[in-house]
Amino acid sequence: MKKNTFRLLLAFILVLNLGVAQNLKSLDVDVKFYQKIKMSDGIKLSSNVYIPVDSKEKHPVILIITPYISDENHSRGLFFARNGYVLITVDSRGRGNSEGEFIPFENDGKDGYDIVNWISKQPWCDGNIGMLGGSYRGMTQWLTLKHFPKNLKTIIPIASVGPGRDFPKYNNIFSSYSLRWLMFTSGKTYNGNLFAQDFWKVKQEKLYTSGIPFNKYDSIVGFHNKIFQKWLEHPTHDTYWKNFYLTPKENYRINIPILSITGHFDGDQMGTLLYYKSHMEYGNTNAKKNHYLLIGPWSHGGTRNPKNELGGLKFGKNAVINMNQLYLDWFDWTLKGGKEPAQLKNRVMYYEMGSNQWKHAADINSISNGEMVLYLSSLHSNAKDVFFSGDLAEEPSDDDLEPDSITYNPFLREGINNPSYKDNSDNNYISQDYINDGNILIYTSIPFEENTTVNGKIKLEAYISMNVEDTDLRFTAYEITSENKSIFLQEDFLRAKYRNSLEKAEKVSKDKIVRYTLEGRNMFSRIIKKGSRIRLVFSTVDSPNYQKNYNYWKDSAYQSNEHSQKAQLKLYHNTKYPSRVILPIYIEDDGVK
Structure with a gap:
């Protein structure tokens, strides 16, 4: 029985x-x-x-x-x-x-x-x-x-x-993962063991620290990949x-x-x-x-x-x-x-x-029917310290403030030690390790007075000048709860020379103030709780995960450390140059957010 x-x-x-x-x-x-x-x-x-x-x-x-x-x-x-x-x-x-x-x-x-x-x-x-x-x-x-x-x-x-x-590139920035995937799908077999992360982490870090061009990545791996090379020949959305x-x-x-x-x-x-x-x-x-x-x-x-x-x-x-x-x-x-x-x-x-x-x-x-606009400011801070960060305010600053500034020197290879790269924990969407990285700008809002539904993509409009003809920009947005917990919301990258179109590269005029729009990589839906704040982290893209930009006028696939240039970026925020974050929100019919 x-x-x-x-x-x-x-x-x-x-x-x-x-x-x-x-x-x-x-x-x-x-x-x-x-x-x-x-x-x-x-x-x-x-x-x-x-x-x-x-x-x-x-x-x-x-x-x-x-x-x-x-x-x-x-x-x-x-x-x-x-x-x-x-x-x-x-x-x-x-x-x-x-x-x-x-x-x-x-x-x-x-x-x-x-x-x-x-x-x-x-x-x-x-x-x-x-x-x-x-x-x-x-x-x-x-x-x-x-x-x-x-x-x-x-x-x-x-x-x-x-x-x-x-894939294999986002906003015309190629990922190191692109070659990893090509090797995974090379030949007839499954290649599951080859796809394992440990091997590729070592190889992409070797490429990053060697300073050789991105198009040599396949030689570091040990196999000339003609498809990888073909993709690199099409850097624009052609x-x-x-x-x-x-x-x-x-x-x-x-x-x-x-x-x-x-x-x-x-x-x-x-x-x-x-x-x-x-x-x-x-x-x-x-x-x-x-x-x-x-x-x-x-x-x-x-x-x-x-x-x-x-x-x-x-x-x-x-x-x-x-x-x-x-x-x-x-x-x-x-x-x-x-x-x-x-x-x-x-x-x-x-x-x-x-x-x-x-x-x-x-x-x-x-899914969204309104906008919340927050303006970047650093009236009481240089925006480089999470404890004394810049502000995200409802109005642009009336003062003709000095711009906030960061420096990106590709020769220093600092990206390999950045917390945002090294964080492989199971809690990577609630990590605050990035605050230990000094080469960033941080802006934080006051606590929200009520629950606010954000549906869509957070957009950053930033007025920036730089002393080089090209570099890569990045922003990440977080919710900081009333318990001081960090929740990842969204990020975006932008290669400066594709600021107007992914189809055509345009040199950046050195030291000219230009508005850059980073439209957000992924849409999402989240209720930002009452008492929470929005935090924006702005930086350049400097990571072994991505094709490295050495900041000069040549296709980044073929740039090397030999001609690298140090990029000095200034981010402006005042009534004349109102850098701002735009949150798409949903407001219920009764007027309650």
């Missing part, structure tokens, strides 16, 4: 963990491994196909195209096959068991089009195909949609990479990068339901929102009504595996969504004609941190 009870309990747990539908007849699944799909140029891609067992019926199909080897989708293949779908996972061209060469971004759309057409002709396909996947796999959905295969009926792009905008986005006409042609998913702390939030906002601007009315956006309090990985804790921040249990169930409900609606998912309360769903509640809006522009 006890043995039978144990077996029943074990079976129940197994079914529960797999998230299998109630009508499940069998846990068994038919799998066709290493099926070859011929592309229009003759290259054959490898796929694994998961089919409901003992079924002679045709089914809707869910497609995942991955550069990370199809084995990663085995559990998901079982889940969907057990719920009445065929799932097919395809190794990207040149990866895993697929033929050809993997060149990121360049073949994914055309291959996706060929794959969808091939699937539509298979005996197990009922003609309805959806796509699923996150990060690179999310971007691949948009690139496939750009070719408009007729049997593609829906997509769920999650944390979609924005080529040239958030035609090469623009070709990976839908044109206005292509956005207007979209006629399928879309569920876009990202997180407040997702490193590819920009890519997700670029695709989303472009469709909202240029799409046709009917299609836009069926494009939903979900934004949770998640990191990049958390968009697929949500948790209620991140970097020391705590959220409610409701932050943990059953993503498999959401995907299933979405596909049941869009591919099987079922009910619209109950989770979709409106077209935009976002998590409000602080209250730990899900909020809903008809469009992303309506």
Whole structure:
């Protein structure tokens, strides 16, 4: 009796963990491994196909195209096959068991089009195909949609990479991570051990301290990477990068339901929102009504595996969504004609941190309806000490104050010791270690008189002069609670020569006062509690994590310490040069913030 009870309990747990539908007849699944799909140029891609067992019926199909080897989708293949779908996972061209060469971004759309057409002709396909996947796999959905295969009926792009905008560079500043990822996806194998952090931390610090140009990074790693070099040849947002986005006409042609998913702390939030906002601007009315956006309090990985804790921040249990169930409900609606998912309360769903509640809006522009403007000042301080910081005030200073100043000398290599770089703790979003770094400017507001909802991106408009033709600027914003706890809100970077456009570099006129606008990297939603203050930290970008700017007029990929220049920056804040922070806020209809 006890043995039978144990077996029943074990079976129940197994079914529960797999998230299998109630009508499940069998846990068994038919799998066709290493099926070859011929592309229009003759290259054959490898796929694994998961089919409901003992079924002679045709089914809707869910497609995942991955550069990370199809084995990663085995559990998901079982889940969907057990719920009445065929799932097919395809190794990207040149990866895993697929033929050809993997060149990121360049073949994914055309291959996706060929794959969808091939699937539509298979005996197990009922003609309805959806796509699923996150990060690179999310971007691949948009690139496939750009070719408009007729049997593609829906997509769920999650944390979609924005080529040239958030990866491999942000605001035209390349990340050291870009080469790490290229090596992770090089050759045919998974390369998981190569991807490990320790090896790359040593290599990027060696590049940073050696003073050699960024384009030599692959030689330090030990493998000349032609894709890395190709990317560096496109430092601006030129035609090469623009070709990976839908044109206005292509956005207007979209006629399928879309569920876009990202997180407040997702490193590819920009890519997700670029695709989303472009469709909202240029799409046709009917299609836009069926494009939903979900934004949770998640990191990049958390968009697929949500948790209620991140970097020391705590959220409610409701932050943990059953993503498999959401995907299933979405596909049941869009591919099987079922009910619209109950989770979709409106077209935009976002998590409000602080209250730990899900909020809903008809469009992303309506999540904020006002602004709070705070002006930088340092009437009683030089703004370099957290205990005697500058101010964020409601009015600009009437006095013709001397500007605050910082110096960035790339030759000193101070960034390797900066707390903001060295902080790898599990509490990195609530750390205040950065206050030990003296080469920054700090501005703090008075305590808020009431709870204030900040929804969107914090913007910094700063009037700055510098003695060099280029450097990289950075700001970070925090909430400082009444208990003096620090909560990370947002940051942004800007390369000075791209201050007016990412498409064209312009020299900075030495010692001329110029307004620089840093628009915020990620949007977020948070209630700033009564008694809390806003703290702004301004600095240059000096970190082994990023391409180093040696402050002279040459593409930073090819600059070296040999010609480095010391940058002296002055930040002005008075009635003539009103440097300010702009917080997007939401005010309830009754006038209470």
